[in-house]
Amino acid sequence: MRLVGLTGGIASGKSTVSNLFKSHGFPVVDADLVARYVLKKDTGGYNKVVAAFGEEILEADGEVDRPKLGRIVFSDNAKRQVLNRLLAPYISSGIFCEILKLWLKGYKVIVLDIPLLFETKMDKWTKPVVVVWVDTETQLQRLMARDGSTEEDARNRINAQMAMDLKRSKADIVIDNTGSLEDLEEQFRKIGDETFIIAALMAMRHPKSIVLSGALTALIVMTVLSTGLGRIVPNLISRKHTNSAATVLYAFFGLRLLYIAWRSDSKSSQKKEMEESFILTFLAEWGDRSQIATIAV
Numbered sequence: 001m002r003l004v005g006l007t008g009g010i011a012s013g014k015s016t017v018s019n020l021f022k023s024h025g026f027p028v029v030d031a032d033l034v035a036r037y038v039l040k041k042d043t044g045g046y047n048k049v050v051a052a053f054g055e056e057i058l059e060a061d062g063e064v065d066r067p068k069l070g071r072i073v074f075s076d077n078a079k080r081q082v083l084n085r086l087l088a089p090y091i092s093s094g095i096f097c098e099i100l101k102l103w104l105k106g107y108k109v110i111v112l113d114i115p116l117l118f119e120t121k122m123d124k125w126t127k128p129v130v131v132v133w134v135d136t137e138t139q140l141q142r143l144m145a146r147d148g149s150t151e152e153d154a155r156n157r158i159n160a161q162m163a164m165d166l167k168r169s170k171a172d173i174v175i176d177n178t179g180s181l182e183d184l185e186e187q188f189r190k191i192g193d194e195t196f197i198i199a200a201l202m203a204m205r206h207p208k209s210i211v212l213s214g215a216l217t218a219l220i221v222m223t224v225l226s227t228g229l230g231r232i233v234p235n236l237i238s239r240k241h242t243n244s245a246a247t248v249l250y251a252f253f254g255l256r257l258l259y260i261a262w263r264s265d266s267k268s269s270q271k272k273e274m275e276e277s278f279i280l281t282f283l284a285e286w287g288d289r290s291q292i293a294t295i296a297v
């Protein structure tokens with residue numbers, strides 16, 4: 001199973017991107033929804049929070065007055081830490097339950113939309129991490145427009161999170177959402193392929209299977225090519241020369257593979273691994289007697 005992290009700053013457009021993921025068939029676990037659920041009346045989280053913050057945070061029907069609690073915790077660091085500490089175990093087990101349900105339904109790739117992914121260090125469970133980024137001014141304007149909040153309130157909320165630029169530097173994939181919604185969709189389409197490739201490759205439990213699929217493809221292509229070549233140019237290359245060329249090329253690509261593995265990160269090296277296993281098998285088979293025999297036959 002592969003967990004794809006989706007995060008960003010407040011009002012950077014995570015929910016908008018998460019809807020795009022959903023429309024492409026990816027299941028999404030929304031941490032804000034889980035956090036909302038664990039603060040519902042008479043739940044464990046609710047009881048702890050009311051005990052710590054007092055009944056003045058409640059509405060007439062006994063539910064938590066969320067905007068009021070928001071104003072309290074986003075203007076006071078210490079109080080926000082208290083709220084975070086009280087709710088964290090409920091939120092993480094809620095997220096875990098949602099993942100479990102989706103896993104039982106057979107999903108192999110699950111998107112986790114978690115605003116505080118880096119702050120709570122949950123990013124260590126997710127790969128790749130997609131960060132939806134906007135510049136602070138756009139973020140502020142969109143936040144005030146969406147929530148009808150004052151500039152002070154909006155700034156408090158923005159400042160309660162890790163800086164957007166720091167989040168961006170920790171991303172595997174960045175979606176720049178400073179443009180229009182059409183621009184966002186266009187970007188999603190572009191990264192959609194990349195994300196899909198990364199997710200699909202990583203969803204494979206063993207990297208060996210990547211190597212295996214590359215090698216198998218090489219064998220199939222090689223056999224088809226050899227048969228064709230055998231028909232067209234029976235004596236194209238002498239066996240002595242093929243063996244020498246294969247040895248040199250094998251050594252060259254082997255050394256190149258080691259160099260790439262040393263230089264690159266694991267994400268790109270997995271893609272390279274498949275290419276390299278294709279090339280290595282292809283070249284190794286080229287000098288192999290069975291391929292010569294295929295050509296001869």
Ligand SMILES: CC(C)(COP(=O)(O)OP(=O)(O)OC[C@H]1O[C@@H](n2cnc3c(N)ncnc32)[C@H](O)[C@@H]1O)[C@@H](O)C(=O)NCCC(=O)NCCS
Binds near residue numbers: 032087161
């Ligand atoms: C303080 C609360 C009641 C305010 O509720 P409100 O309906 O006004 O906001 P909402 O829950 O929709 O959150 C909006 C956004 O605020 C940001 N945010 C929420 N909680 C926090 C937090 N503790 N620290 C920093 N940013 C936060 C997120 O970007 C989130 O998407 C609520 O946000 C809350 O219970 N927060 C604590 C739980 C939490 O950490 N949630 C984030 C899930 S990872």
Ligand SMILES: Nc1ncnc2c1ncn2[C@@H]1O[C@H](COP(=O)(O)OP(=O)(O)OP(=O)(O)O)[C@@H](O)[C@H]1O
Binds near residue numbers: 017142177178180181
């Ligand atoms: N490219 C865009 N152009 C204009 N408005 C946008 C764009 N992307 C998102 N918005 C708007 O900005 C606001 C914030 O977007 P969204 O709710 O998706 O952010 P979010 O990151 O999920 O917020 P939160 O952290 O509060 O959950 C919404 O009103 C949304 O409609």
